[in-house]
Amino acid sequence: MKKLRIGMIGYKFMGKAHSNAYRALPMFFPHATKPEMAVICGRNQEALELAASQFGWAETETDWKTLISRDDIDIIDINAPSNAHKEIALAAAKAGKHIFCEKPLALTLSDAREMLQAAEEAGIKHMTGFNYRFSPAVQLVKKLIDSGRLGGIYHFRAWFLQDWILDPDFPLVWRLQKDIAGSGSHGDLGAHLIDLAHYLVGELDEVIGMSETFVKERPIAEEMTGLSAKGSKSAPKDKVTVDDATLFMTRFKNGALGSFEATRFAAGHRSTNSFEINGSLGSVRFDFERMNELEVYFTSDDEDVQGFRRVLATDPAHAYSEAWWPPGHTIGFEHTFIHEMLEFTSAIAEDRQPEPNFHDGVKCQIVLEAVERSIQERRWMKISEL
Known part of the structure; x- marks a missing residue:
């Protein structure tokens, strides 16, 4: 081709x-x-x-x-x-x-x-x-769930914590303006957690949430790039029109329970993207700050050696790893994008839709808006209502 x-x-x-x-x-x-x-x-x-x-x-x-x-x-x-x-x-x-x-x-x-x-x-x-989705350790979680090795899934709890706007004098960047960003931590960070939940556990049935904007006004930015910006404390201020933190609970269609937390006000957390899944036969814990590792627990282990074990997802047995370095030599954030583009270009060559595609983007958007509606109306919101 x-x-x-x-x-x-x-x-x-x-x-x-x-x-x-x-x-x-x-x-x-x-x-x-x-x-x-x-x-x-x-x-x-x-x-x-x-x-x-x-x-x-x-x-x-x-x-x-x-x-x-x-x-x-x-x-x-x-x-x-x-x-x-x-x-x-x-x-x-x-x-x-x-x-x-x-x-x-x-x-x-x-x-x-x-x-x-x-x-x-x-x-x-x-x-x-x-x-x-394209971290080898996350791919391993998917494999463990789909193969039944974790049994029936009971809980999915996830949190994405950052602190880059903790300073109230940090400038008003575009990510803090609803007409440009759509929402704050909810749409930026929470969207990733929602997609991981869809990918690993399944579709959500209903949600209930709450949110807060801790700093209501910020100095107008003079310059911004990525997650950094320049401005002056004495600069004119304008309103922050998105959430600084959003939390919600959910019930999945398969009966599992879930909790989600996305915030940019968690001091000491530069970018803590984590989840834990509990099943009838075991549990897994993942933290993207240690993205090459997965903590795994199986109830079938002998009683005297039971406990969470650390799996280093760098051996050829793990997704994508044979293309990289010898076992134990870790990869980083940028590699998830390489794997992502591998899926995209391969799908075009094979005449199939890549995953995740716009269907997944819409599914995520449904949950984002259901949570926002839940917060506005202070009630449980059925996903089917949207």
Whole structure:
């Protein structure tokens, strides 16, 4: 198959992660379809030129509509802020381009459903960026559950804790503005937990939640990149319009119980993305800050040696590991994106939909909005109501 020529819209935090993945993919997975980093797109020409040179893109473009109209582009990679996802995705689908779109898929459920419908009608391949699925240790959890080795699942509890906006004088970045981001910790961090729950345990039946915005106003940012920003304490302030923390409980359709916590106000937690699953035959614990490790407990172990054991998911027995380093030599955050792009390019070559795709993005958006409705109406919310 010919190379897949990529046009990428966005060039900051996720743009760098995606670029690294495209560059590394053919080196470590030589049988994969090779992505060609054709065009990188953004609004700031000077910053764009710098990113193209640093990341390895052949051309730059400041108008995403011009990029999408090109006949020599096969894939549109969308990692611009959330408020841009829908318009770009609809145009890309109409132009017959395959689409990779970062999460959350859209600002609203209705927008997400419109994006899915457009992609399905166009017959293109579409993928949503839930990269944490692609950690070898998470793949091992999936294997343990699907094979029945954990038995029936009773509990899924998950938490994603950060502290990067703990300072009340941290500037008002776009992730703290609802009209751009859609929601705060809930949509940014909680979306990953929801997708992991769907992937590992199954669909949710009902939810009840609560949220809080601890710092109501912040200085307007002078400059922002990724999760960092520059500003002045004396700068004019504007309102924070998203949640700083959201917690919710759920009952899964299979009867399991779940709890979720997403916050940017957990001092000492730079990026603690963790979950624990309890089944009738055992339990697992995962913490992405130690992403190569999985803690596993089986009730069938002899009584005198029972307890959680540490599994280092770097042996060839674990997903993707044979492509990397000798056993015990760990991988990192950036590798989840390489595995993600392997799935995307392989799906295009094999003429199938990749996973997770826009269907998964919509399923996640349903839960996000159900939790928000639950908070507003102060009641249990059935997922089927949406």
